[in-house]
Structure formats: C-alpha cells, structure tokens
Amino acid sequence: MSLLSAIVLIFLVLDPLGNIPFFLCVLNRVEEGRRKKIILREMGIAFGVLVLFLFCGHYLLFFLQISEPSLSIAGGIILFIIAIRMIFYGSDRVFDDIMKGEPFIVPLAIPSVAGPSAMATVLLLMAREPARWPEWLVALAVACLLSGVILFFSSGLIRLLGERVLVATERLMGMILTTVAVEMFLTAIRTLYP
Numbered sequence: 001m002s003l004l005s006a007i008v009l010i011f012l013v014l015d016p017l018g019n020i021p022f023f024l025c026v027l028n029r030v031e032e033g034r035r036k037k038i039i040l041r042e043m044g045i046a047f048g049v050l051v052l053f054l055f056c057g058h059y060l061l062f063f064l065q066i067s068e069p070s071l072s073i074a075g076g077i078i079l080f081i082i083a084i085r086m087i088f089y090g091s092d093r094v095f096d097d098i099m100k101g102e103p104f105i106v107p108l109a110i111p112s113v114a115g116p117s118a119m120a121t122v123l124l125l126m127a128r129e130p131a132r133w134p135e136w137l138v139a140l141a142v143a144c145l146l147s148g149v150i151l152f153f154s155s156g157l158i159r160l161l162g163e164r165v166l167v168a169t170e171r172l173m174g175m176i177l178t179t180v181a182v183e184m185f186l187t188a189i190r191t192l193y194p
Contacts, residue, residue, distance in 0.1 A: 003135045006125060010143035012177045013079065013121045016150040018086055018170045019112055020158065023151055026103055036152055038102060043148040045105055046113035050122050050140055053114075057123035058130060068127045069188040075120040076184035082117050083181055086174030113147065124184070 001009070027035045053060075061071065125136045150157065158166065 001125070001128075003139055006136060006139035007142050009180055010118070010121060010139055011146055012173050012180065013082075013118050014113055014143055014147045015082075015086065015170070015173065016147035017166055017173060019147075019151060020154040020166060021163075022112055023108060023154055024158070026108060030102055034102065035155070038108070039151050039154075040148065042103070042105070042108040043113065043144060043151065045109035046118075047141070047144045049110060049114040050118055050144070051137070053119045054122040054126050054133070054136055054140060057119075057126050061123065061127055068124075069191045071120070071124055071127055072184050072188035072191070075117070075124045076181045076188065078117050078120055079177055079181035079184065083174045083177035086177065087171050113144075 023039065027038060030038060061068075122136065122140060125139075126133060161169075
C-alpha cells in the first residue's frame with residue numbers, strides 16, 4: 001500500500017463528512033465560541049489514541065495471539081458494515097441523547113472519530129509492514145489533519161454545500177470504503193490460501 005493509499009483509507013474510515021451532523025448535534029448546546037476549541041481538542045485526543053494503537057497494536061496482537069489474516073478479515077468485515085450503513089442509512093448516530101454541557105473524549109473523540117474501524121485500520125497497517133511506521137504515522141497525521149479541518153469548518157460547510165450534497169458525498173465515500181473492505185478481505189484469503 002502506498003502512502004497516498006494509506007492516507008485515503010484512513011481518511012475514509014475517519015469519515016469526517018459523515019461526522020459533521022453528529023458533531024453539530026452534540027455541540028448544539030455549546031456556545032459558538034467554544035465549539036472550534038472543542039473540535040480541535042477532540043481531534044487531538046482521537047489522533048493520540050490512534051497513534052497509541054499504531055505503535056502498541058503489534059504487542060496487543062501478540063498478546064491476544066491474533067494473526068494478520070484474522071485481523072485483516074475482521075477489519076474488512078467491520079469496514080464493510082460501516083460502509084453499508086454509510087450508503088444506506090447515512091451518518092450513524094452513536095448516541096441518541098445529547099449530552100448536557102461540554103463533551104469530553106466521549107462521544108466525539110471516541111468512538112465518533114477514533115472508533116473501532118479506525119483502530120483496526122491502523123493496527124492492520126502496522127501489522128502488515130511494521131518497518132514502514134514513519135509512513136503510517138504521516139498517513140495518520142495527514143488524514144486526521146484533513147478530517148479536523150473539515151470538522152472545524154463544519155458549520156459553514158453545511159451552509160455552503162447544503163445537507164443533500166453532504167449526504168451524497170458521504171454515500172460516495174461509503175461506496176469507496178466498501179471496495180477497500182472487500183480488498184482487505186480478499187487479500188487475507190489469498191494469504192491463507194495462496
């Protein structure tokens with residue numbers, strides 16, 4: 001996998017466009033001036049959690065005795081389910097009730113941004129080629145930065161593009177992610193049965 005492919009994959013899994021309605025919904029009761037600071041803080045926390053999984057994921061796999069093909073198949077299945085939900089249902093509402101006050105870590109950083117699929121993706125990248133960790137770290141940083149910029153300007157983005165365009169874009173991202181998920185699954189099958 002190239003660096004660009006890794007950036008695109010992580011970016012699609014982070015799903016910033018799909019997270020816009022959720023972020024706006026959770027931050028609805030927070031005053032306008034605090035929203036952008038909260039988004040920056042939560043993206044920083046999500047990045048930190050994903051970096052932790054990037055570097056400690058290998059030890060976690062060893063401790064749990066999970067093979068790379070198993071992780072690839074599991075990651076592919078998770079990505080496929082998320083992609084199908086993106087295509088047919090739109091943004092997944094992780095929490096039905098809106099928190100009172102200012103959210104911290106949950107639900108914005110985890111699981112909205114650094115959810116199970118993002119954790120599985122960075123674990124899988126590192127498990128496949130651990131020697132390329134600087135590239136995976138750059139890919140993660142760039143994908144998180146792009147996602148953060150989109151979420152940072154999310155209020156204006158909805159006004160500029162409209163909700164229909166955002167939903168259509170999210171569904172397109174879901175279709176691309178479906179293809180990536182199937183490829184992960186097939187790669188694992190080829191590894192098991194060459």
